[in-house]
Amino acid sequence: MTNLPETPLLxxxxxxxDLRRLKPTQLRQLADELRQEVISAVSVTGGHLGAGLGVVELTTAIHYVFDTPRDRLVWDVGHQCYPHKILTGRRDRIRTLRTGGGLSGFTKRSESEYDPFGAAHSSTSISAALGFATANQLSGAPGKAIAVIGDGAMSAGMAYEAMNNAERAGNRLIVILNDNDMSIAPPVGGLSGYLARIVSSREFLGVREALKRLARKLPRSLHQAARKTDEYARGMAMGGTLFEELGFYYVGPIDGHNMDQLVAVLENVRDAAEGPCLIHVVTQKGKGYAPAEAAADKYHGVAKFDVVTGKQDKGAAGPPAYQNVFGETLAKLADTDPTICAITAAMPSGTGVDKFAQAHPDRSFDVGIAEQHAVTFAAGLAAQGMRPFCAIYSTFLQRAYDQVVHDVAIQNLPVRFAIDRAGLVGADGSTHAGSFDITYLATLPNMVVMAAADEAELVHMTYTAACHDSGPIAFRYPRGNGVGVALPDVPERLEIGKGRIVREGKKVAILSLGTRLAEAQKAADVLDAKGLSTTVADLRFAKPLDEEMIRKLLATHEVCVTVEEGAIGGLGAHVLTMASDEGLIDAGLKLRTLRLPDVFQEHDKPEKQYAEAGLDADGIVETVLKALRHNSAGVAVVADGARA
Structure with missing residues (x-):
């Protein structure tokens, strides 16, 4: 879209x-203009659309009623924050969302004082807001803490752990439940909105507090009966009994697109002397943009799109996406193996489990945003003789590391971990990068760790995992499409701990793990052209290592370089440890490890991120040439094209 929307009030x-200087009657127009600005901006950059459109009115009302940034506002999940960014001094950069050097697609402390807490994973907001509220309480500082939790984040246990400890924060803590899929309450009508305004009003709370003081003077049995009657009455009308039991005063559900209701309820809660409060707001994902309203799942995260038609620019059709290769392969294997089942944590389409679920719905389990439960649930299935595949993004599997160790690895249970989004992920940045799984899995006894170099290898590894019943096994693969190799008609069971030689050479050996194999081969082409005969090996396994192959390559090549899409402590560290333990490193061998840098890389295009990390062909060539220049044997090296 080239023409910007008309937004005279915005x-x-x-x-x-500036917002708080407007009249209440102007807020509706402002919200409408804000929604058009979000649609226009995301059409240019791509990103998370549906969730942000659903909280336009809520975002406007919160900033109108509360004194941000003194009042701390935490968004959960952070991808709801695009309207918030526009209203907090970042509108002039909103069309740089998720691009190199531009705004993050999530809240980020270093970006703005209005982002007091980064939130890109889910279900952290109530704990963080409780920390803000308690710190203010202890120091006597003014200010409230508001946690907006929604888009499925309330399905994770951490949210309830925080609520169970929130009572001491008193009225400094406000939780707003953004219920955008109608999963908790029935559709909201005028009566429920009216009730919400009544029970949050100063008059109602004053009367209620007076009655509570009176009830305390009654005999204990009558006091408890009065309290239960109050809670029961509001629970019957509004469904808040669970939150009341956790110590929150419950208000709602209210219509999250009715500006008058939102402002009135938020003002009442802001001024209340009551303890921590939970406001249940019902919103519609994609509100105000017809294509997003009609297909909330497809417009949750979008590529660039045409505002008029809603058609997304997904580029020319290419090789299949890795997650679809996994899902379809697993579904075929399950056709003949009734013990195969699949578990995902609220990401069925993102992991390819939706493909499996279409064929085998009774053996497909979406447990919500509950990675810890997903892993231990899979462990229970495995202990009872099933073959569970636990499909979770690398960055989200971090949330369940104790379960991987305690419930799976120690018990040597054959849980299969399908680790999507391994390596760098581009626009989603450091919070979603799959940087650490090789390190945190390969360090565990009993664990097997594989990495697919292409989509055909992913088919083989899925089958290998299905056949592996002697303990836990993991295989990792990146975001996006494959490299275009043909998929095998019949999958091959790989020998555990055995790699393959892709091309033979004599002087340089590149030991690749995962999808950097293509860049390793490009590097080999350059090195061969310089007269540096190069071997390329696809190790396939980070654990167990193919020690026989590695030993041979170290003994017969002058320079060996390991290449992996993971942080320090992964493949390179294991190869170095093996070489050191066996006394293979001497003055004549140059062993180098290429891995992700020891920093959290900012969002950018993946190819730029990998170049920055030195994990592209140029970076591999440069590493080899530098190693040879430092060779005391005095090897002549032609360094044309090497980077400084």
Whole structure:
């Protein structure tokens, strides 16, 4: 879209202080303009669309009622924050979302004082907001803490752990449940909105507090009966009994797109002397943009799109996406193996489990945003003789590491971990990068760790995992499409701990793990052209290592370089340890490890991220040439094209 929307009222708002100078009657127009600005911006950059459109009115009302940034506002999950960014001084950069050097697609402390807490994973907001509220309470500082939790984040146990400890924060803590899939309450009508305004009003709370004081003077049995009657009455009308039991005063459900209701309820809660409060707000994902309303799942995260038609620019059709290769392969294997089942944590399409679920719905389990439960559930299935595949993004599997160790690895249970989004992920940045799984899995006894070099290898590894019943096994693969190799008609069971030689050479050996194999081969082409005969090996396994192959390559090549899409402590560290333990490193061998740098890399295009990390062909060539230049044997090296 080249023409920007007309936003005369929004043009007067740079910060929430400007917003708070508006009349209440102007807020509806401002929200409408804000929604159009979000649609326009995301059409240019791509990103998370549906969730942000659903909280336009809520975002406007919060910044109008509360004194942000003194009042701390935490978004959970952070991809709901695009309207928030526009209202907090970042509108002039909103069309740089998720691009190199531009705005993050999530809240980020280093980006703005209005982002007090980064949130890109889910279900952390109540704990963080409780920390803000308690710190203010202890120091006597003013300010409230508001946690907006939604888009499935309330399905994770951490949210309830925080709520169970929130009572001491008193009225400094406000939790807003953004219920955007109608999973908790029935559709909201005028009566429920009216009730919410009544029970949050100062008059109602005053009467209620007086009655509570009176009830305390009654005999214990009558006091408890009065309390239960109050809770039961509001629970019957509004469904808040669970939150009341956790110590919260429950208000709702209210219509999250009714600006008058939102402002009135938020003002009542802001001024209340009651303890921690939970406001249940019902919103519609994709609100105000017809294509997103009609297909909330397809417009949750979008590529660039045409605002008029809603058609997304997904580029020319290419090789199949890795997650679809996994899902379809697993579904075929399950056709003849009734013990295969699949578990995912709220990411069925992102992991390819949706493909499996279409064929085998009774053996497909989406447990919600509950990675810890997913892993231990899979462990229980495995202990009872099933063959569970636990499909979780690398960055999200971090949330269940104790379960991987305690419930799976120690018990040597054959849980299969399908680890999607391994390596760098581009626009989603450091919070979603799969940087650490090789390191945190390969260190565990009993664990097998594989990495697919291409989509055909992923088919073989899925089958290998299905056949592996002697303990836990993991295989990792990246975000995006494959490299275009033909998929095998019949999958091959790989020998555990055995790699393959892709091309033979004599002077340089590149030991690759995962999808950097293509760059390793490009590097070999350059090195061969310089007269440096190069071997390329696809190790396939980070654990157990193919020690026989590695030993031979170290003994017969002058320079050996390991290449992996993971942080320090992974493949390179294991190869170095093996070489050191066996006394293979001497003055004549140059062994180098290429891995992700020891920093959290900012969002950018993946190819730029890998170049920055030195994990592209140029980086591999440069590493080899530098190693040879330092060779005391005085090897002549032609360094044309090497980077400084």
């Amino acid at each position: 043009d007067t708002v740079t910060t929430p202080a």
